[in-house]
Amino acid sequence: MRILVVEDEQKLATSLKRGLEADGFAVDIALNGDDGLWMATEHDYDGIVLDIMLPGMNGYKVCGTLRDVGNWTPILMLTAKDGELDEAEALDTGADDFLRKPFSHLVLVARLRALLRRGSTERPVEMSADDLRLDPNQRRCWRGDVEVELTSREFSVLEYLIRNASMVVSKQDILDHVWDYDFDGDSNIIEVYVRHLRKKIDEPFGRAAIQTVRGSGYRLNADGG
Numbered sequence: 200m201r202i203l204v205v206e207d208e209q210k211l212a213t214s215l216k217r218g219l220e221a222d223g224f225a226v227d228i229a230l231n232g233d234d235g236l237w238m239a240t241e242h243d244y245d246g247i248v249l250d251i252m253l254p255g256m257n258g259y260k261v262c263g264t265l266r267d268v269g270n271w272t273p274i275l276m277l278t279a280k281d282g283e284l285d286e287a288e289a290l291d292t293g294a295d296d297f298l299r300k301p302f303s304h305l306v307l308v309a310r311l312r313a314l315l316r317r318g319s320t321e322r323p324v325e326m327s328a329d330d331l332r333l334d335p336n337q338r339r340c341w342r343g344d345v346e347v348e349l350t351s352r353e354f355s356v357l358e359y360l361i362r363n364a365s366m367v368v369s370k371q372d373i374l375d376h377v378w379d380y381d382f383d384g385d386s387n388i389i390e391v392y393v394r395h396l397r398k399k400i401d402e403p404f405g406r407a408a409i410q411t412v413r414g415s416g417y418r419l420n421a422d423g424g
């Protein structure tokens with residue numbers, strides 16, 4: 200079994216390699232995301248251990264890119280922070296499992312073996328609310344059979360709403376998750392995006408999936424409206 204370890208902390212990378220080799224794996228190391236992506240594309244690995252915070256291309260991007268080109272090598276992502284968001288995002292980009300740092304070698308090997316047993320089958324990651332579907336990897340959106348063109352920001356707002364389907368989310372919640380920290384504008388900008396989204400995913404189809412909850416924010420109806 201040949202494993203690619205993509206990890207920029209040299210010491211950790213080396214100890215992972217030694218440990219995994221002692222367990223009978225063949226191990227290659229990439230010290231940044233770009234090399235990792237290249238190696239994963241050029242060679243046929245049985246599994247990839249992928250750190251998220253990497254110089255150059257980060258782990259999410261490496262994972263998303265591999266899935267985009269139809270590479271379904273099992274990926275175990277290493278998350279540094281103890282944030283649930285990190286982990287949700289890891290799975291959204293098409294990772295198969297994640298492991299929170301610091302981890303024990305025994306746990307790593309157990310999780311890796313479990314992944315390798317499952318093998319690399321195609322597992323497109325889609326999100327949906329009734330007949331509204333999103334493909335976060337390719338950032339495409341459909342209402343039924345009709346593909347809907349969304350801008351990148353519209354997509355991110357809709358993705359956040361679907362991820363929280365049936366729950367009320369405030370404008371501030373959306374702002375915090377979709378805009379970066381440098382944005383210091385008015386949260387009313389969300390209204391503009393919601394209006395655009397309704398014109399694209401709801402009105403042409405006679406739906407009203409994005410509901411306004413007066414004084415609180417918005418709620419995406421899980422049955423798609």
Ligand code: CA
Nearest residue numbers: 207250252253
């Ligand atoms: Ca790192």
